[in-house]
Amino acid sequence: MFGISQNIQRMGDNMKQLKSALIYKGPSALDGKPIIVIAVAKSSNSKTGNMVQTFIMREDIHPVEALKQGEDKSVCGDCLARPANGGWCYVRVEQSVAGVWKCFHKLPNARAKSGFFAGYAEATSAEEIQAFGNGRAIRLGTYGDPAAVPLYVWDALCTNATGWNGYTHQWLTSPPEYSRYCMASIDQPCDTIAAELLGYRCFVAVLPDESAGVTARKSVGCPAAEENGRKATCGDCMGCGGTDGRGTTNRVIEVHGVDFKTKRYAAWRQSIAA
Numbered sequence: 320m321f322g323i324s325q326n327i328q329r330m331g332d333n334m335k336q337l338k339s340a341l342i343y344k345g346p347s348a349l350d351g352k353p354i355i356v357i358a359v360a361k362s363s364n365s366k367t368g369n370m371v372q373t374f375i376m377r378e379d380i381h382p383v384e385a386l387k388q389g390e391d392k393s394v395c396g397d398c399l400a401r402p403a404n405g406g407w408c409y410v411r412v413e414q415s416v417a418g419v420w421k422c423f424h425k426l427p428n429a430r431a432k433s434g435f436f437a438g439y440a441e442a443t444s445a446e447e448i449q450a451f452g453n454g455r456a457i458r459l460g461t462y463g464d465p466a467a468v469p470l471y472v473w474d475a476l477c478t479n480a481t482g483w484n485g486y487t488h489q490w491l492t493s494p495p496e497y498s499r500y501c502m503a504s505i506d507q508p509c510d511t512i513a514a515e516l517l518g519y520r521c522f523v524a525v526l527p528d529e530s531a532g533v534t535a536r537k538s539v540g541c542p543a544a545e546e547n548g549r550k551a552t553c554g555d556c557m558g559c560g561g562t563d564g565r566g567t568t569n570r571v572i573e574v575h576g577v578d579f580k581t582k583r584y585a586a587w588r589q590s591i592a593a
Contacts, residue, residue, distance in 0.1 A: 340442040340451050341423070342472060344378065347393040349467045349489070353378040354393055356468055357419050357439055358451060358476070362458075366543050368554030370456040370484070373476075374419045375463025382412045382420050382462070394463035398488035399506055399587070407584040409576030416462045448475035456554045459485030465501050466493040473500045482557035482565055486522050490514050499563040502570065507588060508532035511569065521569040522559055526585060531571045538569040546573050 343356035355378045362372050375394045377385045385391045389403040400406035410416065423439060442451050457480045459465040459473060466489035477483050477500060487493065490503035495518050502522035503514035508531050511521045515535045523531045523538065527546070531538035542550040542558075553559070558566035574584045 337440050337442075337451065339439050340447075341439045342373070342442055342448050342451065342476065343468055344441075344443060345469075347467045348469055348493070349396045349464070350393050352390070352393040354463075354467060355423060356463075356472065357423060358457075359419065359461075360455065366549070366553060367458055367484075368456075368552030370458040370554045371452070372458050372461040373463075373465075374416055374461055375465070375467050376416065376420050378423075382416045386412055394467045396464050396466065396489045397492070398464065398504075400488070400584075405583065405587075407574065407576065407580040407587070409580060410462050412462065445471060445475040448472060449478045452476040453479045454481060456481050456557065457483040458553065459483055459500060460487075464489055466497050470494070470496055473497075477563075482554075482560060484553050484557065484559040484564070485561060486559065490517060490519050495519075498561050500561045502559050502561060506584075507591070511538075515569075518562065520559075520562060520566065523569060523571045524574045524584070525571055526588060527573050529573075531569060534569055536567070536569045538571050541570045541572040544572045545575065 337360065339357060339359045341355060342358050346352065347354045355376055357374045359372045362369055376382055377390055377393050380390050386402050391401060395401050400408040402408065442448055457476055464487050465473060465485050466487045483500060485501035486504045487497055487501040488504045498519045503519035505511050505514060505521045505523040508523055508525060511523055511532060511534045514521050520536060525531065540547045542556050543553050557564065559570055560566060574581050
């Protein structure tokens with residue numbers, strides 16, 4: 320008879336054959352509205368490298384419509400970079416995020432018969448989530464804030480992962496346990512100390528040639544950033560895994576994305592400094 324660890328290993332072998340899986344379907348931890356989390360096993364993203372990408376989305380609203388209606392709050396919380404706030408979020412929701420959501424909703428009548436969600440295997444028990452993450456590098460919140468998802472999902476997914484990266488803008492309001500997996504996303508350097516006092520390591524957005532300011536932890540530049548020569552991918556570095564991950568320092572990066580969005584960030588920084 321298989322023991323628990325053997326069953327997990329056997330399940331993990333099966334899960335490794337999956338290209339993607341539904342790992343959570345339920346209420347948002349931020350506002351209680353219905354969300355889904357889809358984990359995609361492979362990525363061609365040149366910055367992150369080949370990591371499992373996790374998409375946190377409203378289940379019932381197309382991601383682009385959620386942005387327009389402000390309903391992305393269910394997965395992005397009070398993030399200042401949200402379009403509803405006139406922000407500078409670099410994620411192009413109309414591309415991969417929309418594609419993943421559409422795939423989930425493509426074959427609704429086939430789900431009950433097949434056990435699949437339009438090609439996404441349902442792996443929502445803690446054991447199944449853990450098995451899917453076995454031996455893989457994980458990116459928590461490719462889209463959406465990891466704090467929108469119950470912590471047990473990340474506990475399970477990261478248990479036997481080779482490493483993970485995660486970032487949250489909800490560091491001031493969500494349970495501090497998310498600091499184990501996530502960096503506090505800092506929009507202005509002066510907020511870094513406050514996040515550190517709450518137990519977080521920090522990922523600090525700055526203007527070109529700006530420093531991270533006064534911090535309790537040492538701060539170093541992101542090696543995957545363009546301004547640092549892209550010396551490594553996120554998957555190679557794995558330095559943004561919160562307090563339980565590999566890194567010990569804060570990380571600093573110049574705000575990035577399409578030009579008009581970086582200009583929005585610069586304008587916002589100028590407005591609060593005035």
